[in-house]
Amino acid sequence: MSQIMSAAVPPTGYAERNAGYWRRNLAVCVFGSFTTLVSLSMLLPFLPLYVRQLGVESRAGVIQWSGVAFSATFLGTAVTAPLWGRLADRYGRKPMLVRAAIGMAVVMSLIGVAHSVYELVALRLLAGLIGGYASASTVLIGTQAPRERAGWALGILSTGALAGNLAGPLVGGFLPGLIGIRGTFFAGAGMIAVAALLSIVFVREDFHPGDAKRRGARHVAESARRTNYAVVAALLATAMMVLLANMSIEPIITVYISGLGVAGDHVTRIAGLVMACSALGSMLTAARLGALADRIGSWNVIVGCLVLTGFAMLPQAFVHHWWQLAGLRVVMGMTLAGLLPSIAKLARSAVDENSSGTLLGYLQSAQFSGQVIGPVIGGQIGVMLGLHSVFFVTGSLLIACAGLAGWARTR
Incomplete structure (x- = not known):
């Protein structure tokens, strides 16, 4: 009898199952997007100084390597964002959120102990490849929020990310004078670690990994x-x-x-x-x-x-x-x-x-x-x-x- 009823009543969709979670998840994701983007963008004011500390002496070289190091993160994110989105469909949105935060915290700490400009560029690229907290937040909130509130929710999330990009250079302008350039990277890693902890503890998701399999290849082809x-x-x-x-x-x-x-x-x-x-x-x-x-x-x-x-x-x-x-x-x-x-x-x-x-x-x-x-x-x-x-x-x-x-x- 239970099998007949389960067959008659279709399983609720992902958004419906998570209707009670999306507001709290949105609050955590706004904070996490803000802190991670502050950490990534705060190096703008002192990036040329750090490149010079790593052994680049000519003015042209400092400008060139600063540009390469800054762009590397965005290039890495552009390459791997579709992969993380596909894995989010397969294994859940929250694991991708936690993965991004932990990965970025670790890489940000490693940037603080870089010994050459090549290591700096490689680590900035790695931050883009394995990071992308704001991107993971967009996937989570974009699929959990009710359709009639999705635009508003994504707008709020975008506001948090924009605020991080705005505040980052301001923080980077005074923090190195207090704790040094390398210390600033460790402070950024600490902020991202807080976002990771909040994501682990407070973000909720009702994800059924078998949903896609139960729907079958025929349904996927029709879609x-x-x-x-x-x-x-x-x-x-x-x-x-x-x-x-x-x-x-x-x-x-x-x-x-x-x-x-x-x-x-x-x-x-x-x-x-x-x-x-x-x-x-x-x-x-x-x-x-x-x-x-x-x-x-x-x-x-x-x-x-x-x-x-x-x-x-x-x-x-x-x-x-x-x-x-x-x-x-x-x-x-x-x-x-x-x-x-x-x-x-x-x-x-x-x-x-x-x-x-x-x-x-x-x-x-x-x-x-x-x-x-x-x-x-x-x-x-x-x-x-x-x-x-x-x-x-x-x-x-x-x-x-x-x-x-x-x-x-x-x-």
Whole structure:
């Protein structure tokens, strides 16, 4: 009799089984994403100093190795995010969260005892390969939160990550003076270890490893046939454009600001402030735009944000004072903030529940690919066409991407 009843009543889905956990898990993931990204980004102010300590003496060498070491983490994350997303579908989302936190804490400690710049680059790459706490959080919350609240939840999670990226350089600006550069890495490892402990103790997940097997290969094949790959491709392209647009100005921003009449001894400080402005703007609107996607639809928010961001890029080419650029970067951050939560919300419904972690992993990979490609494209355009052209080209790409998203919406 029990077998008949179990056959008649289908098992509840993953989101339904975890309906009582997602709010607490969201709080832990916001804290963990904040602390891990603070730890990863706080080395920006003193990275050239650390590279010099590791034996690089020439100015050109310090600049080159600093750039390589900083980008290595994002490259590593872009490579392995789809793998971790697939493993999350197979073994559960919480194990991937704990794995990322523990791995990053260990690697951050090892960076503090590096003896050469080659070890620094290798460890930064390893941090990306085995880390990715924020990516694992997106997979967990993106699949646990109810569909009608997913945009808001992912917006809150994005706010925590953005706050970490904003606070990291500020922490890195004063902490080495108190405990030394190597001590700063150990402090960062300690913060990530706290996030790991909280994830182990407080994150809850009701995951059934046998779900995918019970559904069978036939169901998987039917799900694959229902998947609209053109829409998935549009989502991946949009996810890449978010970070590409934000990072395209990074290689030229110091030179651009120096041409706006800023004194030479203030250029670096002003450049750092302008870089942080987009993250500040995104923090102000990420949760609101995520909630808006829940009400009016994710595609509408994506198309609108892409168009507004594209137009916000254009006047940045005509500024005469650094504060005008900073204000426009805040506006750009405010419009960019609605993209990632809306994209992740759509990805959840684009594929079968047991494949959502894999697709979210690919989205994270596309996002970090944009973070790697953006500075390269921006630098090349700046050299070949001039600094102002970076804003025109990036704005045009965003508006073209809005057209792609509009087409995908009709599909």
